[in-house]
């Protein structure tokens with residue numbers, strides 16, 4: 054389609070004083086639905102609010118069925134879901150875990166919390182996902198697991214991950230926090246590796262405000278999951294028997310109630326997100342210098358579009374830096390962000406490397422997070438990457454059009470905007 058050169062485009066960008074391209078709010082998220090309210094009331098009336106509640110079991114069964122696995126253990130959030138999964142898999146202090154540097158800190162804190170070493174694998178510029186070609190170079194005798202992160206709701210190439218994991222005897226823990234309902238070659242993420250972890254935090258495609266889950270097809274791993282989030286109890290043990298190490302990381306029945314009613318809407322909402330993401334991708338062919346990350350990559354049979362990722366080319370915007378472009382877009386009323394910074398550059402990762410038990414181990418293995426550099430993730434985070442959120446994709450097509458209209462308007466005035474920041 055062709056973007057109208059409306060009068061708004063002809064005016065000065067808002068950052069230079071003119072009116073905004075967009076003043077109306079985007080689609081709201083999350084939205085309370087009557088079916089959630091009914092289920093919450095049912096739980097409240099039942100008096101079964103916490104541990105042992107049939108509503109928690111109902112949710113776990115329904116979510117396991119949705120993902121296509123035998124077992125699901127719910128828990129407090131997507132971060133602790135990873136801790137639970139690592140514990141269930143028998144990961145020990147000092148073990149190395151391969152993962153992506155382009156992710157939320159919640160992928161890394163469990164690794165550090167377990168006293169393990171995150172080993173980063175640079176991302177691919179076409180996907181912003183861990184680059185399968187770079188994984189094997191990071192494997193050594195300490196490597197015990199790999200956490201592919203399905204960032205933005207786009208599955209990592211799981212054929213490659215499984216092949217490498219098999220060769221090196223690694224546990225595969227899929228971080229599906231952003232990928233509810235996404236599929237790799239017809240299989241839902243969370244059912245492909247040994248374990249899958251999910252987040253139901255407010256912004257996610259499925260939300261109970263906070264919440265998480267671990268999925269698996271292994272009975273043995275499911276027992277470990279049960280113990281790790283349930284004070285170390287084993288499924289058939291006595292109440293005051295605490296066989297394994299675990300703490301209380303349980304979901305409440307009220308959160309389960311909110312989630313039960315959502316499962317049947319996830320596919321429908323993802324389909325709407327896909328329709329709008331595809332529309333946006335087609336329109337962006339008209340904006341020289343903004344490249345959306347593929348909406349239909351090979352092997353991905355369903356994309357959850359938790360985010361739409363873009364690459365920005367400042368040379369097509371008179372050298373305007375990505376951050377200044379984003380400031381100008383935000384001043385136009387567009388909801389767009391720069392996204393993550395390389396996770397190994399975070400202060401908490403540097404501080405972790407100073408902890409007395411981990412410092413000598415990192416030194417011995419030649420790992421220094423402070424001087425670490427991975428070129429692709431640094432270029433994407435520092436200069437090229439940007440994103441919009443899933444909820445924007447639930448709005449009408451006109452919302453996608455206003456986004457492109459805003460991009461074109463800022464592009465037209467890029468020189469003036471740049472001067473403002475020089």
Ligand SMILES: Cc1ncc(COP(=O)(O)O)c(C=O)c1O
Nearest residue numbers: 130131132157159160230252254
């Ligand atoms: C990729 C990824 N992993 C893990 C998490 C952690 O989930 P939570 O916020 O529920 O702890 C998130 C949440 O934003 C995430 O995006």
